[in-house]
Amino acid sequence: MIGNILRFKTAVALVLLGLLTLLAGIGQKTFWAPAETVTATAPTDAAAAPLTVFDEKLRTLHGGTVKINVKGEGSFLLAAGRPDDVDAWVGATAHNTVSGVSEDGKALQLTHTDGEATSPSPAGSDLWVTTENASGELNYSWTPPADGDWSLLLATDGTKPAPASITMTFPNDTSTPWAIPFIVLGCLLILAGGALLVLKPKAGTGNGKGDSPASMFGRRPAAKAPAAAAAGDANGTTSDVPAAKPTTPAENSLAAWRTAGHRLRRSGTVVAVLTASAVAGSGVAAQASPTPAPVPSTSASAATPPAAAEPAPDAPVHIDAQFPRILEQVAGAFEAGDAAKDASKLEPRVAQAELEVRTQNYKIRSQVGAYEARMPVRATKLLTTVVTKKRSWPRSVLAVTQGEGNVVPQLLTLTQASPRENYKLVATTPLQPGTTFPSIPRDGTETLAPSDKTGLLYSGEEALAGLGDRLTNAESPFKDKLVEGQSSPYIADTLAYQADVVSSGVNGTFAFTHKVVPESVVVFRAADGGALVMGRVNFSLDGTPKAAGDKLTIGDDAAALAGGKETSTGMVLNFAESMAVYVPPAGSTDPMKLVAATRGLVGAGFK
Numbered sequence: 001m002i003g004n005i006l007r008f009k010t011a012v013a014l015v016l017l018g019l020l021t022l023l024a025g026i027g028q029k030t031f032w033a034p035a036e037t038v039t040a041t042a043p044t045d046a047a048a049a050p051l052t053v054f055d056e057k058l059r060t061l062h063g064g065t066v067k068i069n070v071k072g073e074g075s076f077l078l079a080a081g082r083p084d085d086v087d088a089w090v091g092a093t094a095h096n097t098v099s100g101v102s103e104d105g106k107a108l109q110l111t112h113t114d115g116e117a118t119s120p121s122p123a124g125s126d127l128w129v130t131t132e133n134a135s136g137e138l139n140y141s142w143t144p145p146a147d148g149d150w151s152l153l154l155a156t157d158g159t160k161p162a163p164a165s166i167t168m169t170f171p172n173d174t175s176t177p178w179a180i181p182f183i184v185l186g187c188l189l190i191l192a193g194g195a196l197l198v199l200k201p202k203a204g205t206g207n208g209k210g211d212s213p214a215s216m217f218g219r220r221p222a223a224k225a226p227a228a229a230a231a232g233d234a235n236g237t238t239s240d241v242p243a244a245k246p247t248t249p250a251e252n253s254l255a256a257w258r259t260a261g262h263r264l265r266r267s268g269t270v271v272a273v274l275t276a277s278a279v280a281g282s283g284v285a286a287q288a289s290p291t292p293a294p295v296p297s298t299s300a301s302a303a304t305p306p307a308a309a310e311p312a313p314d315a316p317v318h319i320d321a322q323f324p325r326i327l328e329q330v331a332g333a334f335e336a337g338d339a340a341k342d343a344s345k346l347e348p349r350v351a352q353a354e355l356e357v358r359t360q361n362y363k364i365r366s367q368v369g370a371y372e373a374r375m376p377v378r379a380t381k382l383l384t385t386v387v388t389k390k391r392s393w394p395r396s397v398l399a400v401t402q403g404e405g406n407v408v409p410q411l412l413t414l415t416q417a418s419p420r421e422n423y424k425l426v427a428t429t430p431l432q433p434g435t436t437f438p439s440i441p442r443d444g445t446e447t448l449a450p451s452d453k454t455g456l457l458y459s460g461e462e463a464l465a466g467l468g469d470r471l472t473n474a475e476s477p478f479k480d481k482l483v484e485g486q487s488s489p490y491i492a493d494t495l496a497y498q499a500d501v502v503s504s505g506v507n508g509t510f511a512f513t514h515k516v517v518p519e520s521v522v523v524f525r526a527a528d529g530g531a532l533v534m535g536r537v538n539f540s541l542d543g544t545p546k547a548a549g550d551k552l553t554i555g556d557d558a559a560a561l562a563g564g565k566e567t568s569t570g571m572v573l574n575f576a577e578s579m580a581v582y583v584p585p586a587g588s589t590d591p592m593k594l595v596a597a598t599r600g601l602v603g604a605g606f607k
Helices: 002-029 056-060 083-090 179-198 213-234 249-288 322-340 352-367 460-472 490-504 556-562
Strands: 037-041 051-054 066-081 095-102 108-113 130-142 151-155 165-171 382-387 395-401 410-416 424-430 508-516 522-525 531-545 571-583 592-606
Touching: 002 179, 051 083, 056 095, 066 083, 083 151, 095 165, 108 165, 322 352, 322 382, 322 395, 322 410, 322 424, 352 424, 352 556, 352 571, 352 592, 424 531, 424 571, 460 490, 460 508, 460 531, 460 571, 460 592, 490 508, 490 531, 490 592, 556 571, 556 592
Parallel strands: 051 095
Antiparallel strands: 037 165, 051 151, 066 130, 066 151, 066 165, 095 108, 382 395, 395 410, 410 424, 424 592, 508 531, 522 531, 531 571, 571 592
C-alpha cells in the first residue's frame, strides 16, 4: 500500500515536471519567441550638419538586410559608396556619423565632426554606386551592391541640414536553441511518469516468508542494535545509546513510510528547482532576445560595431554597374557639343587633349564646311572596360565602345581629378584595324607610374618616347622594337605625310617632332604581365622659308586657326596625338605594338 502511494506521487511529480518543461519549450517557439527585428532611433538632440554618414559596420552588425527610414523636409538623397570614397567626398565638411547602436538596442549612436558649414551637392557624383532620391520620407533596404564594405551618405543640397529623423531596423537573433531539447525532455518525463502509474510491481518481491520489503527494511536496525550492545559488553564497556526495542511489523512499515516520505520531499524539491530553472531560462531568453546583444565598447554606456577593415587597397575604383551611367552622361555631353559645335557643352564631361581637339575642330568646321568631324562618342555598345585598383586621385579608367558612327571600336580614356569632380573624357583613340586589344582583368588591375619598369620591357614613358622617335625618324632605333599592323599603318602614314611636306615644300625647311606629354601617361598592367600604355604626344611641324621672298602656304584648316594662308616668316602647326601602345612583359622577345592612334589639329600660327 505504502509503495503504491510513493509510486503514485513520484509519477505525478514527473508528469508535472514534464508538462512544465514542455511548456517552456513550446513557449520559446510561440509566445516567448524573440522579435524578428529590432529598431533603433537617432537622438533628436544631435547637432545639425549638412551631411550624415552611415558607418559601413552597421550593415553587418546583425547580419541580414538592414532597413532605414528617413524623414525630412523637402528633397534629399541617400547615396551608397565605398567607405573611403564617402570619406573623401565629405572631406572637411561638418558632418554627423551614425556609428553604432546603444547597449539596449533602442538608440543609434551619432558622433559629430566640426568643419565647413556647407558642401557642394552630392547629387550626381560618379563615386556613388546607387542613389535614392526622396521627398519627405524614404524607406531604404541597405543591401551591398557588390562584395566589400559600403557606406551611405545622407544629404539635401549640401547647404541645408541633412534630415535628422532616422530609424534603422536590424534583423534580430530569433534562434531558440533550448526549445527542442525542452520539448523532447518534457515528453520523456511525461512518458516516464505515465509508465510509473500504469506499470505494477511483480508479487513476491519480499524474503519468501511473506514479509514485505518495508518490513525487511525495518528489521535491519533492530537486528543491528543488540549486536552493537553485545559487542560493548564483551569489551567491558557500556554504551550510552539505549538498546533498540524489538519492533512490530507495523512499526517497521511506519519507519519505511517516514524514510520514503523524506526522500519524496527531497525529490519534490529537485523537481521544483529543475522546473523553475527551465521556466526562468525560457523567460530570460524571451526577454533578452528582442534586444540586440551589446557590442563590445570602450564606453560603459554605449556600444559600437566591431571594427571592420577599410576597402582593400586593390579594390577596383568602379563596379560594372557604374560604367553605363557615366558613359551615358559623357556621350550626352559629346552629342550636345558636336550638334551645336559648342565646346562649352563639353566642359562638364570633357577635358585635356580631347577638349582641345574638339574645340579647334568646331572652330575649323565653322569656316571650312568640308573639314571632317571627329568620330562621335557612344556609350553603347560597351565592349570592355579597364578599371584601376589605385584608389588615390587622380584616377583613370578605360572603356572600349562601338556605336553608331564608329567605323572601328574606340578607346575612351577617362580621368577623375579629385573626389568631388566627375570623370572627364580626356582622349578618344580609335583602335587600329586588325589590332587585338590586350587582355586585362575586368575586376580591376594595377596602375603603374609612367617611369615604373617593374616586370616590363619598357616603362610607359620609354614606350611612348620610343613611339615618338619612331614617328619622327624613318630609321629610328625603335623601328623593329615597336611595330604596327599591316592594315593599320598609322606610323607609316605619318612618315609618308612628313616626307610629302618636305618634297612639296621646295622653298621651305621643315622639322618634325613628336614629344610625349609626361603628365598624360597612364599605364595599366595586362593579364600576361605586360602593360597597356596611353598618353598624348605633341606633334609639331615647323616650317621656315629658305630664302628672302619665299613664302609658305598652309591648308584651309590650318588657315582657320592661323588667320591666313601664306607666310614669309615661317609657320608652326601643332597636332595632339592620342596613342595606345602594348608593352610586353620583361624577358619577352616580342616587340611593342601600336594598339590605337589618332591625331587632331590643335594649333596653327605664323612666326
